Amino acid sequence: MAFVLDLSESKRAEERLRASETRFRTFVDHATDAFFLHTDDLTVIDVNRQACESLGYSREELIGMHPRDFDGAIDEKALSTLVDRVDAGQPMTFETLHRRKNGTTFPVEVRVGKFRQEEQWFRLSLARDITDRRQAEDAIQLARAELAHVSRLTTMGELVASIAHEVRQPLTGLVSSGNACLRYLDADPRDIVSARRAIERMISDAFRASEVIDRIRAMAKKSPERRDRLNVNDIVSETIALVSSDLERSAVSLRTNLSDGLPPIVGDQVQIQQVILNLIMNANDAMAAMPKGARELIVSTGKAAPNTVLVAIRDSGPILDLAKIGDIFEAFYSTKPEGMGMGLPISRSIIEAHKGQLWATPNAPHGAIFQFTLPTDEK
Incomplete structure (x- = not known):
């Protein structure tokens, strides 16, 4: 019994x-994520319904496959590194592309781990379709780029007098050298040596005018984001060239302290220039209320960490209120009646998109220090 x-x-x-x-x-079958159960060598031994629907294969077709059969982006080296990290006990999350049976691809976020059942090890991967997220990120990126472009145009409008001065100088030089050249050629006897020097000055002034126009066009035009290897000191110098006349008219004493031998960074030159331009113009505006002899601007570069460069803009305007530091990076916050309040938020978003940081601190006894870091391209 x-x-x-x-x-x-x-x-x-x-x-x-x-x-x-x-x-x-x-x-598991009703989960919105695709589940893949693998043996230790990554062979698929089971999947859920979402895995079949997202990839367009039947369960029987997927069983026996290897991730490389439907992963359209990961290479053998990356896969080996991933396996090693999971074997070391690190649950890993990464983004890649899955390839459907019909050959089309879609972005996924994959989380992988490893577990033991009795005497056998298994691997589990969960893949989430992030197409909607990517589309939303692309839309945000496009909106940010449009806003940044508007901000650049606004800033360039504020610099119109400075730009006109920068262009007028070499043009005036061209006219002056041209008249001198005519006088040397009309002389009796002709002064060929002096005429040649005048023509050389004309060529130099023409190049200067062309460079100014090229800088203005680069800042004003709307173009897709780029990622180039850049020298941060060159970017700072080119930006200062755009605003030097404006600073002179505002009686601002400008000093630069650019460190030699800085490693290159990777980024979009126009966007980084825009950040520096915004910070310099903000500093110039902030010092307008100070006595003329007390307006000092210092632009410096240096190495903040082994793989990071630092750019700092220090002004001698009113002391920065610690209570308002958090507000100044908020959209539409401005201390100027006519200000849009978008320069600093856009600047911060640009720097963060370059994997850097932008922040502000008081510059005792007067003014503010705006600093940003960018990762270097050191190998």
């Missing part, structure tokens, strides 16, 4: 286990 009872209890336990497995299978 006890034997019969033991069998009945064993049967009920098996039924409960099967029911539990069925519930779990139902739960």
Whole structure:
């Protein structure tokens, strides 16, 4: 009789286990993420319904595949590194592209881990379709680029007098050298040596005018984001060239302290120039209320960490209120009645998109220090 009872209890336990497995299978099959169960060598041994629907394969087709059969982006080296990290006990999350049976691809976020059942090791990967997220990020990126372009145009409008001065100088030089050249050629005897020097000055002034126009065009035009290897000192120098006349008219004493031998950064030159331009113009505006002899602007560069460069803009305007530091980077916050309040938020978003940081601190006894860091391209 006890034997019969033991069998009945064993049967009920098996039924409960099967029911539990069925519930779990139902739960997994109705999950919105794609589940892939792998052996230790990454061979697929089971999948859920979402995996089949997202990739366009049947369950039977997916079983026996390897991730490289449907991953359209990961290479063998990256896969090997991933396996090593998971084997070391690190659950990993990464983004890649999955390739459907029809050849089309879509972005996914994959989380992978490893577990042991009895004496056997298994791997589990969960893939989430992030197409909507990528589209939203692209829309945000486009909106940010449009806003940045508007901000650049606004700033260039504020610099129109400075720009006109920068262009007028070499043009005036051209006219002056041209008239001198004519005089040397009309002289008796002709002064060929002096005429040649005048023509050389004309060529130099023409190049200067062209460079000014090129800088203005680069700042004003709307173009797709680029990622180039850049020298941060060159970017600072080119930006200062755009605003030097404006600073002179505002009686601002400008000093630069650019460190030699800085490693290159990777980024969009126009966008980084825009950040520096915004910070310099803000500093210029902030010092307008100070006595003329007390307006000092210092632009410096340096190495903040082994793989990071630092750009700092210090002014001698009113002391920065610590209570308002958090507000100044908020959209539409401005201390100027006519200000849009978008320069600093846009600047911060540009720097963060370059994997850097932008912040502000008081510059005792007067003014503010705006600093940003950017990662270098050191190998």
